[in-house]
Amino acid sequence: MNGVSAKMGSFFSGPRTGLLVVLCLLLLLFIFGVAVSDRFATTRNILNVYEQSTGLALVSLGQTLTVLTGGIDLSVGSVISVTAMMVSGLINGDPSMVTPVIAGALVLGLLIGAANGGIVILTGVHPLIVTLGTGAVIQGAALLYSLGPIGKVPKGFDYFAYGRLPGGLSIGATFTVILFLLAAFLLGRTRMGRYIYAVGDDPHAATLMGLPKTRVILLVYTLSGMFAALTGIYLVSRFGVGQPYTGANYTLSSITPVVVGGTMLAGGRGGVMGTLLGVYLVSLLNNLLNFLDVSTHIQLVAQGLVIIAAVSVYVEKRRIA
Amino acid sequence: MAIAKANEIANASAGGAAAGMRLSDIGRKYGIFLFLIVAILTATIAAPAFLSPANISNMLMQLAPLAIVVIGQTFVILVRGLDLSVASVMATAAVIATSFHGQDSDAPAILATCIVMGGATGLANGILVTKRNVSPFLATLATMIVLQGLRFAATQGAPSGNVPPLYRLLGSSTVFGVPYNLLVMAVLAIVFGILLHRAAFGRRVYITGGNPVTARLVGMSADRIIVACYVICGVLAASAGLILSGFVGVVDNFVGRGFELDSIVAAVMGGVALSGGRGTIPGALAGATILVVLSNAVVMVGMPVQLQIIVKGIVIIVAASLYVRTAR
Numbered sequence: 324m325n326g327v328s329a330k331m332g333s334f335f336s337g338p339r340t341g342l343l344v345v346l347c348l349l350l351l352l353f354i355f356g357v358a359v360s361d362r363f364a365t366t367r368n369i370l371n372v373y374e375q376s377t378g379l380a381l382v383s384l385g386q387t388l389t390v391l392t393g394g395i396d397l398s399v400g401s402v403i404s405v406t407a408m409m410v411s412g413l414i415n416g417d418p419s420m421v422t423p424v425i426a427g428a429l430v431l432g433l434l435i436g437a438a439n440g441g442i443v444i445l446t447g448v449h450p451l452i453v454t455l456g457t458g459a460v461i462q463g464a465a466l467l468y469s470l471g472p473i474g475k476v477p478k479g480f481d482y483f484a485y486g487r488l489p490g491g492l493s494i495g496a497t498f499t500v501i502l503f504l505l506a507a508f509l510l511g512r513t514r515m516g517r518y519i520y521a522v523g524d525d526p527h528a529a530t531l532m533g534l535p536k537t538r539v540i541l542l543v544y545t546l547s548g549m550f551a552a553l554t555g556i557y558l559v560s561r562f563g564v565g566q567p568y569t570g571a572n573y574t575l576s577s578i579t580p581v582v583v584g585g586t587m588l589a590g591g592r593g594g595v596m597g598t599l600l601g602v603y604l605v606s607l608l609n610n611l612l613n614f615l616d617v618s619t620h621i622q623l624v625a626q627g628l629v630i631i632a633a634v635s636v637y638v639e640k641r642r643i644a
Numbered sequence: 645m646a647i648a649k650a651n652e653i654a655n656a657s658a659g660g661a662a663a664g665m666r667l668s669d670i671g672r673k674y675g676i677f678l679f680l681i682v683a684i685l686t687a688t689i690a691a692p693a694f695l696s697p698a699n700i701s702n703m704l705m706q707l708a709p710l711a712i713v714v715i716g717q718t719f720v721i722l723v724r725g726l727d728l729s730v731a732s733v734m735a736t737a738a739v740i741a742t743s744f745h746g747q748d749s750d751a752p753a754i755l756a757t758c759i760v761m762g763g764a765t766g767l768a769n770g771i772l773v774t775k776r777n778v779s780p781f782l783a784t785l786a787t788m789i790v791l792q793g794l795r796f797a798a799t800q801g802a803p804s805g806n807v808p809p810l811y812r813l814l815g816s817s818t819v820f821g822v823p824y825n826l827l828v829m830a831v832l833a834i835v836f837g838i839l840l841h842r843a844a845f846g847r848r849v850y851i852t853g854g855n856p857v858t859a860r861l862v863g864m865s866a867d868r869i870i871v872a873c874y875v876i877c878g879v880l881a882a883s884a885g886l887i888l889s890g891f892v893g894v895v896d897n898f899v900g901r902g903f904e905l906d907s908i909v910a911a912v913m914g915g916v917a918l919s920g921g922r923g924t925i926p927g928a929l930a931g932a933t934i935l936v937v938l939s940n941a942v943v944m945v946g947m948p949v950q951l952q953i954i955v956k957g958i959v960i961i962v963a964a965s966l967y968v969r970t971a972r
Binding site for chain 1: 772776778779781782783785786787788789790791792793794796797800801905908909912918948950951952953954956957958959960961964965968
């Protein structure tokens with residue numbers, strides 16, 4: 324660790340090694356895919372994988388920011404579920420409600436995120452426990468709202484998930500890539516970005532240096548909450564309805580791309596572009612396994628092994644001495 | 645009854661370290677038991693049926709599997725780890741329990757297979773954490789997913805078969821109103837309580853978790869202690885899975901779902917610090933009891949079931965923040 328400045332060298336703000344590792348893995352996977360299936364490397368298929376990666380990419384973006392500060396956000400799954408239910412439940416087929424409800428859902432995500440950050444700062448409890456607790460509260464609230472799928476959305480609401488730009492690029496996925504570039508700019512080119520790395524690298528030193536730790540923590544959890552809300556909106560756009568458990572699986576799966584992309588759970592190292600490649604790696608892997616007619620059960624095993632392989636390549640910052 | 649036993653062990657271990665104990669230490673050590681008593685009293689006042697023998701027996705039967713997992717989780721958290729794979733291990737043990745012929749003659753073979761499976765998972769976790777320096781969260785997340793996939797592949801998503809009558813008896817019957825599974829839990833709690841609070845191994849666990857550098861300086865192999873803790877946790881989770889399969893009777897792929905987070909929450913509420921080196925088994929068991937009492941009380945008082953998880957979430961944060969305060 325050569326300090327903060329070394330990490331700022333690249334626009335993509337991650338250590339280049341992390342990006343290289345995940346790029347190589349992606350390339351290997353692609354070559355393997357081309358070798359075993361002639362339908363895999365078609366433009367159509369690749370564009371589909373790009374489109375389907377949107378949800379995971381959105382939630383992992385926020386997760387990356389919390390992990391960079393040495394924290395974690397285990398409430399994202401519940402936030403996704405509750406915003407998805409709110410969006411389809413309140414819009415309930417009325418086109419005039421779309422804009423205010425979407426704005427409301429984003430604000431809700433922001434507020435929940437700010438509450439997470441605030442509780443972490445005020446109590447000093449580990450974010451893992453805090454977000455586990457708030458996640459439970461939000462999930463309970465979602466279930467109080469409705470025990471099953473609720474509401475519907477007007478025609479055209481699926482534009483975010485299924486709309487295509489000229490050339491066939493998915494609108495949602497491209498919007499997500501732009502968000503990643505903005506986050507990379509925040510991390511690599513702004514003072515706040517440097518603070519995020521500094522707090523994650525050594526919170527004690529960050530405090531001694533007088534860095535605005537409170538603002539950093541509040542910012543990353545607020546953003547994480549907002550991206551989770553955006554994921555909820557995306558899922559309604561994709562499936563047409565919000566359900567109380569629609570986001571449940573995203574809590575833990577949002578962590579896989581983060582660590583596969585080279586961001587250390589201990590904090591202070593990594594970056595969002597690695598996460599984006601990690602998302603593509605996971606999506607491409609699942610897509611390829613589908614082509615190979617591998618059962619979804621074995622897909623799970625493969626995903627677990629990818630995590631083990633990836634984290635064994637990166638050496639985590641020593642937790643012990 | 646379990647609580648009385650837990651208190652006994654707590655008193656015994658407190659007696660050993662009583663010299664020069666400060667008020668805040670006492671608060672941290674016994675606050676959880678006070679909280680438990682208050683929770684039970686409140687629930688009783690709000691719903692008198694809460695303390696009926698049938699309900700108590702019911703709660704104790706729910707407590708046993710969770711408590712067994714919490715004991716293992718405590719060992720792992722004490723050495724600065726955490727184990728997300730316990731629920732997956734439990735479900736795998738339950739699937740193993742139904743994979744034989746469903747007769748009592750299979751019971752020893754099932755037990756042996758489960759212990760090997762749980763121990764091997766713990767070993768994999770421990771090696772990833774110590775030798776590859778993977779964070780415990782990720783290492784155990786990965787083994788959790790792999791185990792889940794293997795289980796699904798083996799059962800084709802739909803496990804079938806019967807749990808041997810012996811496990812049914814252990815998991816769901818009572819003797820003089822005391823659930824058998826609680827007796828199993830009590831035996832395990834005493835054995836592992838002695839191992840942690842009275843044996844040399846336990847002192848090594850606390851030294852390793854409290855300060856790994858010291859552990860290395862005094863010539864201990866911190867890595868070996870850490871691996872041992874993950875193995876203990878895996879084996880206990882497998883045992884809990886067997887007990888739970890006997891309680892449920894029919895097995896699906898998700899027996900034990902939620903136990904990974906509940907067990908961590910129970911341990912943390914019971915004063916086991918995620919930063920390692922602090923906490924006791926009696927405390928963790930009290931934490932598990934509080935979780936069961938709260939979930940039960942919400943229903944007994946007549947509140948909507950959804951409030952269970954809301955209450956749980958709030959209590960997690962409040963309890964954890966109290967420990968941070970006393971630790972300062």
